[in-house]
Amino acid sequence: xxxxxxxxxxxxxxxxxxxxxxxxxxxxxxxxxxxxxxxxxxxxxxxxxxxxxxxxxxxxxxxxxxxxxxxxxxxxxxxxxxxxxxxxxxxxxxxxxxxxxxxxxxxxxxxxxxxxxxxxxxxxxxxxxxxxxxxxxxxxxxxxxxxxxxxxxxxxxxxxxxxxxxxxxxxxxxxxxxxxxxxxxxxxxxxxxxxxxxxxxxxxxxxxxxxxxxxxxxxxxxxxxxxxxxxxxxxxxxxxxxxxxxxxxxxxxxxxxxxxxxxxxxxxxxxxxxxxxxxxxxxxxxxxxxxxxxxxxxxxxxxxxxxxxxxxxxxxxxxxxxxxxxxxxxxxxxxxxxxxxxxxxxxxxxxxxxxxxxxxxxxxxxxxxxxxxxxxxxxxxxxxxxxxxxxxxxxxxxxxxxxxxxxxxxxxxxxxxxxxxxxxxxxxxxxxxxxxxxxxxxxxxxxxxxxxxxxxxxxxxxxxxxxxxxxxxxxxxxxxxxxxxxxxxxxxxxxxxxxxxxxxxxxxxxxxxxxxxxxxxxxxxxxxxxxxxxxxxxxxxxxxxxxxxxxxxxxxxxxxxxxxxxxxxxxxxxxxxxxxxxxxxxxxxxxxxxxxxxxxxxxxxxxxxxxxxxxxxxxxxxxxxxxxxxxxxxxxxxxxxxxxxxxxxxxxxxxxxxxxxxxxxxxxxxxxxxxxxxxxxxxxxxxxxxxxxxxxxxxxxxxxxxxxxxxxxxxxxxxxxxxxxxxxxxxxxxxxxxxxxxxxxxxxxxxxxxxxxxxxxxxxxxxxxxxxxxxxxxxxxxxxxxxxxxxxxxxxxxxxxxxxxxxxxxxxxx
RNA sequence: GCCGAAGUGGCGGAAUUGGUAGACGCAAGGGACUUAAAAUCCCUCGGUACCUAGUACCGUACCGGUUCAAGUCCGGUCUUCGGCACCA
Numbered sequence: 075x076x077x078x079x080x081x082x083x084x085x086x087x088x089x090x091x092x093x094x095x096x097x098x099x100x101x102x103x104x105x106x107x108x109x110x111x112x113x114x115x116x117x118x119x120x121x122x123x124x125x126x127x128x129x130x131x132x133x134x135x136x137x138x139x140x141x142x143x144x145x146x147x148x149x150x151x152x153x154x155x156x157x158x159x160x161x162x163x164x165x166x167x168x169x170x171x172x173x174x175x176x177x178x179x180x181x182x183x184x185x186x187x188x189x190x191x192x193x194x195x196x197x198x199x200x201x202x203x204x205x206x207x208x209x210x211x212x213x214x215x216x217x218x219x220x221x222x223x224x225x226x227x228x229x230x231x232x233x234x235x236x237x238x239x240x241x242x243x244x245x246x247x248x249x250x251x252x253x254x255x256x257x258x259x260x261x262x263x264x265x266x267x268x269x270x271x272x273x274x275x276x277x278x279x280x281x282x283x284x285x286x287x288x289x290x291x292x293x294x295x296x297x298x299x300x301x302x303x304x305x306x307x308x309x310x311x312x313x314x315x316x317x318x319x320x321x322x323x324x325x326x327x328x329x330x331x332x333x334x335x336x337x338x339x340x341x342x343x344x345x346x347x348x349x350x351x352x353x354x355x356x357x358x359x360x361x362x363x364x365x366x367x368x369x370x371x372x373x374x375x376x377x378x379x380x381x382x383x384x385x386x387x388x389x390x391x392x393x394x395x396x397x398x399x400x401x402x403x404x405x406x407x408x409x410x411x412x413x414x415x416x417x418x419x420x421x422x423x424x425x426x427x428x429x430x431x432x433x434x435x436x437x438x439x440x441x442x443x444x445x446x447x448x449x450x451x452x453x454x455x456x457x458x459x460x461x462x463x464x465x466x467x468x469x470x471x472x473x474x475x476x477x478x479x480x481x482x483x484x485x486x487x488x489x490x491x492x493x494x495x496x497x498x499x500x501x502x503x504x505x506x507x508x509x510x511x512x513x514x515x516x517x518x519x520x521x522x523x524x525x526x527x528x529x530x531x532x533x534x535x536x537x538x539x540x541x542x543x544x545x546x547x548x549x550x551x552x553x554x555x556x557x558x559x560x561x562x563x564x565x566x567x568x569x570x571x572x573x574x575x576x577x578x579x580x581x582x583x584x585x586x587x588x589x590x591x592x593x594x595x596x597x598x599x600x601x602x603x604x605x606x607x608x609x610x611x612x613x614x615x616x617x618x619x620x621x622x623x624x625x626x627x628x629x630x631x632x633x634x635x636x637x638x639x640x641x642x643x644x645x646x647x648x649x650x651x652x653x654x655x656x657x658x659x660x661x662x663x664x665x666x667x668x669x670x671x672x673x674x675x676x677x678x679x680x681x682x683x684x685x686x687x688x689x690x691x692x693x694x695x696x697x698x699x700x701x702x703x704x705x706x707x708x709x710x711x712x713x714x715x716x717x718x719x720x721x722x723x724x725x726x727x728x729x730x731x732x733x734x735x736x737x738x739x740x741x742x743x744x745x746x747x748x749x750x751x752x753x754x755x756x757x758x759x760x761x762x763x764x765x766x767x768x769x770x771x772x773x774x775x776x777x778x779x780x781x782x783x784x785x786x787x788x789x790x791x792x793x794x795x796x797x798x799x800x801x802x803x804x805x806x807x808x809x810x811x812x813x814x815x816x817x818x819x820x821x822x823x824x825x826x827x828x829x830x831x832x833x834x835x836x837x838x839x840x841x842x843x844x845x846x847x848x849x850x851x852x853x854x855x856x857x858x859x860x861x862x863x864x865x866x867x868x869x870x871x872x873x874x875x876x877x878x879x880x881x882x883x884x885x886x887x888x
Numbered sequence: 889g890c891c892g893a894a895g896u897g898g899c900g901g902a903a904u905u906g907g908u909a910g911a912c913g914c915a916a917g918g919g920a921c922u923u924a925a926a927a928u929c930c931c932u933c934g935g936u937a938c939c940u941a942g943u944a945c946c947g948u949a950c951c952g953g954u955u956c957a958a959g960u961c962c963g964g965u966c967u968u969c970g971g972c973a974c975c976a
Contacts (some may be wrong), residue, residue: 290892291891291892291893291970291971294891294892294971295891295892295970295971295972298891298892298971298972299971299972301975303975303976305976321976322975322976323976324975324976325976336976378974401974402974403974403976404974404975404976405974405975405976407975408975408976409975409976410976412976413976414976415976416976420976421974422974422976423976425974491975491976492975493975613970613971614970616970616971617971687900687901687912687913688900688901689900689901690901693894693901694969694970695900695901696899696900698899698900698914698915700899700914700915701899701900701913701914701915702914703914704912704913704914705913707913708913752900752901752902752912752913753901753902753911753912755912755913756901756902756911756912756913757912759912759913760911760912763912829908830908831907831908832908833907833908833956833957835956835957836955836956836957837957838908841908862943873956874956875956876907876956876957878907878957881907881908882907882908882957884907884956884957885956886956
């Protein structure tokens with residue numbers, strides 16, 4: 075056994091594990107509930123570039139965890155698959171005319187080979203892709219359930235339209251007013267869209283965040299995204315018309331300061347109330363706004379813009395007439411698309427009032443009864459003034475009373491609104507799940523029968539979306555033209571497809587029962603595994619994917635098809651691996667590291683271990699070529715040491731034995747933390763550095779060490795195990811081996827001798843080795859014997875001695 | 889602008905959450921082995937100063953505070969990264 079030949083070793087063990095189905099898992103009821111664990115990675119999009127070194131970071135972390143739990147006697151579900159609908163394949167198809175399914179299949183093959191080359195213990199028998207008809211049949215089926223329950227509806231909504239992609243993009247996919255994919259500023263357009271009513275779940279999506287163990291910053295991001303605000307809706311009659319305007323406000327207490335109303339320019343009532351003389355001005359402004367992208371609407375905002383409709387509203391409490399304006403700082407999608415403007419107490423309203431010379435009435439004072447001069451809006455809480463019988467109340471009391479009054483007279487009520495918007499679910503794209511609906515002129519939207527699923531994509535000539543915003547599918551008349559299943563008349567298939575978030579909304583459920591052709595997953599199998607215990611992936615999915623998946627899960631829960639309120643109990647984020655130049659890896663920067671090269675040159679075990687050694691899982695850290703060499707040297711040292719060491723010793727020397735037990739404790743705890751893998755490896759290194767000084771160690775010690783190492787470096791672990799082990803490989807099918815993970819002995823990690831830091835006035839002057847548990851007097855006495863201590867401490871000048879058992883003694887002297 | 893996270897040697901990072909700052913690894917320098925190189929092994933390695941076996945002072949972005957004791961807690965400032973953005 076000479077030299078560490080990683081290529082030979084890694085191929086040998088990967089083959090063994092695969093042939094012996096070591097990673098396949100069954101729903102074995104001999105495992106009690108608490109001994110079952112579901113550990114999941116966010117599945118990859120199989121891009122044409124192949125695996126990135128960022129992928130194995132999270133995958134290695136979950137693989138270590140999975141192996142750790144198996145070695146501790148758990149039944150572990152650890153699956154992988156592919157999120158394979160998506161734009162790159164479609165864009166590539168547009169360019170080359172090659173069908174996306176061909177490139178996707180090729181990419182999946184590459185990804186599979188690369189992932190397998192890293193020795194991850196995935197149960198490949200459960201693998202699938204979101205583009206598999208057997209899978210997306212059920213994605214379509216869940217959509218039909220949403221439709222059936224009224225949570226999927228079609229509406230002409232103001233949507234973002236990307237003139238470059240020639241397709242609609244959801245608000246959630248617009249970054250800085252630009253298309254997330256191509257960077258083109260988006261425009262607003264009205265298109266018929268399928269929309270999912272995620273807002274119906276807003277409150278539960280918010281509240282149930284308390285049930286999960288997720289990083290606090292991710293929870294905060296989701297909370298902000300949902301953006302609950304409590305307030306009131308108030309009804310204003312339009313003067314001289316039979317029309318009402320409902321506004322939403324969080325500050326009902328400022329009602330007497332409302333000096334005008336502002337509507338979103340797109341608000342449907344605008345047309346009905348605008349006076350003849352103001353028509354052209356309003357039309358001009360509406361046009362100006364509609365041509366603005368969100369970017370312009372939100373960033374070119376030094377000056378408030380708007381137009382007067384000519385109409386007036388009646389203040390519900392004092393009966394005064396106040397003018398009605400439109401302005402683009404009011405968004406139709408938020409609240410009621412209309413506000414009462416209180417310039418004295420809202421910054422935006424203040425600016426607008428200044429610009430349009432509108433009255434400003436102060437109705438909140440910082441101190442009881444004391445009006446102040448307003449140089450800017452006073453937005454804090456205080457005491458009401460100038461508010462008729464509601465004056466001289468605290469903001470919260472005033473809010474309460476005004477809402478009560480409005481409720482009584484039928485002009486308003488307490489209300490809650492959310493920033494969260496409904497999810498625009500249709501895409502004018504080819505490479506997505508077809509929406510299984512037939513549009514009949516007579517019968518409306520008619521769902522396909524379950525027996526007609528999956529609805530497959532038709533072959534097309536060209537993948538380009540048509541410029542009018544409709545899907546490439548619209549051109550395939552033979553596919554589009556169908557008879558209505560209800561009335562038998564001519565009808566058309568829906569030609570929009572689903573967004574690629576759809577497939578990732580429920581894939582974790584499918585892994586529990588991936589080959590089921592009767593249900594999307596049986597309740598029995600789900601109950602065995604769901605919810606996911608540990609979910610690891612990047613922070614970029616903080617809001618979109620994680621919120622959508624929670625939404626679908628809650629929906630399926632409500633209709634009795636899953637049994638947990640939340641899909642993912644514990645979430646952990648992995649950081650980004652940066653290039654050697656400390657910049658994000660990208661083709662254009664030329665700083666991309668290809669995992670294949672590292673596997674070839676150093677081996678999968680080295681790559682896995684290096685990525686774990688770089689730092690805590692969640693931080694971003696730069697790649698460093700020469701640091702990999704250090705890990706490789708460590709593994710070589712392990713290899714050569716265990717090949718030559720004698721296993722005849724009865725015991726370890728006491729100090730090494732203590733270190734060994736401490737190592738077991740440290741490695742176990744660090745793995746369970748799903749973060750500190752770097753210090754676990756460091757502990758293994760420290761331990762090895764002591765072991766190599768010994769020519770002979772007990773066989774059990776060698777075994778325990780190799781078991782721990784094997785979670786990080788499974789191939790090398792198995793290889794050395796053939797020498798030090800019990801004649802059978804470490805990783806065999808679950809249930810066929812007793813738990814091998816070592817236990818440490820609590821009594822053996824206690825230090826008999828401890829080192830004190832001796833301080834004088836808080837400055838360390840010396841150290842002292844002394845028996846653990848020595849009392850204050852003893853330690854003080856021994857400390858003062860040291861020259862460098864007595865030098866600073868005259869015994870009669872000691873004012874105080876701070877003593878921390880087994881750690882520190884601090885003499886406070888004059 | 890708002891929200892969130894983070895700033896520790898030449899580099900990645902460690903520090904039992906208020907108790908010896910710099911574990912472990914990389915890089916660098918010196919030495920051993922060798923005809924030589926690679927590999928391996930040993931030593932040094934935050935800064936400054938000196939009487940250089942040692943000791944003192946400084947040092948965790950910056951300024952201040954609390955404490956016997958601060959990388960860790962508090963207040964302020966700066967910088968970087970991520971997210972959001974006229975949200976009523």
